[in-house]
Amino acid sequence: MTQQPFSRPGAIDLSALKRPAAPAAPAGAPTGGPGGPAGGSAYSVHVTEQDFQQVIESSMSAPVLLAFYSRTRMPESGQLADDLETLSGEFEGRFLVGLVDIDAAPQIAQAMQIPSIPLVVAVLDGRPMPLFQDALPIAELRTALTTVVQQFTTQGITTRHQPRRAEAPAAVDEDAEPPVDPRYAPAQDALGEGDIDTAVAEYQKLVDANPADVEAVAGLAMAKVLLRTQGVDLNEARAAAAADPDDIDAQTLVADLDMLGGHVDDAFARLVDVVRRTVGDERTKARDHLLGLFSAVGNDDERVLTGRRALASALF
Template sequence: MTDPTPGAVLRGAVDLSALRSRANAPAAQAAAQGGGQGETARADGAAPLVFDVTDESFGQVLELSRTVPVVVDLWAEWCGPCKQLSPILEKVVTELAGRLLLAKVDVDANPQLAQGFRAQSIPMVVALVAGQPVPLFTGAVPEQQVREVFAQLLQLAAQHGVTGTVPVGAASDDAAEAAEPALPPLHQEAFDAIEAGDYARAVTAYEAALQQDPRDEQARAGLGRVRLLQRVQNLDLQQARDAAASAPLDIDAQFAVADFDIAGGHVEDAFARLLDLFAQLPAADRAPVRERLLELFGLVGDSDARVIRARGRLASLLF
C-alpha cells in the first residue's frame, strides 16, 4: 500500500538508528502492556504526559511511540523562544488528555539527541510515530498553530495505526474541555476538518477567514500547511521523483518533489530544487516558482536560517 501523506514525512526525515541501541538504559517511559495503550509509571499511579528524556532513555521513548504519538521538544535553558513555546506545548498536550505525550530534550545536556534530530536551531519540535520521526516546526509559534499541527499529527498517527492513549484519570476530558478556549468559527471549522482528514474543507474555511480579515496570520499559516498536505496526499514519491528527473524544466513536476521534500523535513533540498528551476526558466515563466518559494518560506518560518539563505539567493537571481 502506498504511504498516505503526510506519510512521506516518515521516510528518512531524521536518522535516529544510532539511538535505538541505547534502549537498555533506564527510561522515562515504558511501553504499555496489552490493549494497545501506553502508560507511564509514577509513584502516585497517575500518568505524566510531559517528561524529560535523555540520550540514555530515548530508546524506550521510540518504542513507546509505537502505541501513542510522542512530541519531542528540543530546547535549552538559554533559549528565550523555547521558554515562550514550551508552556504552550505542555498546555495543548495536557488538554489532549493522553492522546499525545511530550518528551522534553535539553540539547545542551543531550548532544547525541541534538545531533540525531539535526537541531540547527531551537526551539525545534518533532514527533515520533511508530518509531519514526515526523518534523513539525522550528521556532516559537502561536498556540493555535500548535493545535492545528497536533491535529494533523493525530490524523497521521491514526493512518499508521498508532491510536493508543495514556490513562490520566476520568476527569481529564472534562478538564480539557473546560480549559480549551473557543476558536473563531472558521478556524474551528478548519481545525475539525484537519482532524477528519478533510483538507479541502479546511482550505475553504481558512480562505473564508482570510476574506474576512486579510491580516489573519494564523489563518494564512494554516492555509499554507493544509495546501501542502492536500497537494501531496495522493502522490507517489517515487513516481514524482522519476517525473522530475525526466523533465527538469517541468514546473509542476519539480513542485511535486519540492513539496515532498518540505513534508519530509528536507527543507534545503526543496529550496535548492526550486531556486535552480527559477534560474533556468525564462523570465516570463518564473512567477509561479517565485510564488511557491514564498509560500514554502512562510511554512518554514522567516527567521529560519535556511529561509534566510534561500531568500538571499532568490534576490540575487531577481536582480
C-alpha cells in the first residue's frame, strides 16, 4: 500500500484514550475479551485501551512491536498475531509484542490512525514506525523479525525487556562470592588506575563484540560520563548552565556531574526538562544523552523506570 499509516510521524495521539472505563491494569495483566486468550506470553501482551499508554512507555526501555489484527474481519491477521506471540520468546526480550485486537480496542486503532490490517508497527522511545502490512507465513515472519533485530543492534539498541512470566528461580547460595568475569577486568583495571581513555576503549571492544552485553553497555556509558567530566570545575559548569538554560551542552554536562555526585534523579529531571522544552535536533541530542545515562545506571533501577516514564510524558 502507498497510504501512510501515520499522518503525524513520530507522534501518537493519545487524547482518545484519556477516559478509561475502568482503572488501568498493569501491562500484561489478564484482560479477557474477544480475539484470543488474555495475558500474552513471556514477551507478549494483549493490549487494552486502559494499558495502552503503559505499553507505549515500555518502549523507552526496549523496542515494542504493536500488531493490529481482527479475527472476524481478517482471520489471517489473527494468525499473524498468534505467530508473533509464538516467536516473541525466541528473541528473548529484544522486543515486546503488543497484540491489539481492533474490534476489542477500537480507540487504539483510531489513535494510531490504522489504515488497514494486519499492520505491525515498531515503537522505539515512544516513536512509531510501520514495519509491514502482510500476513507472512511464520518462517518468513521469523526471518523478518531477525532482520529487524539486526537493525536494532546496528542502531545501538541492545536493551531487553524482562519476561512477563518466568519460572521460579533456582535456590541461590547467598554466602557464595559472585563470580568474576575476566572480560571486564581490563576496563575495570584501567578505571582503577584512572586511565579513563583505556577504560572506554576496552568497554567499547566488548560492546562491539556483543551489543547485547548489558554490563558492558552500562560500563561504557559510565566510563564516557567520567571522560566527559574529566577536569571540569563543578561550580563553573553549574554557573554556565544557569546562565544559559538553552545551551544543550551546558545542561548535559551538569547532568553528567550530577550523576557522578550521586544525584541521579536530579540528572534525569534536568534532561527531561530540556527534552520537554526543545524541538528538533536539540531535543534529539538531549534525549539521546538521557538514554545514555539510563544505560549507565541500569534499566532495572527504579530511578531509571521513573525517568523513562517522565521522558515518555515529555515526548508526548
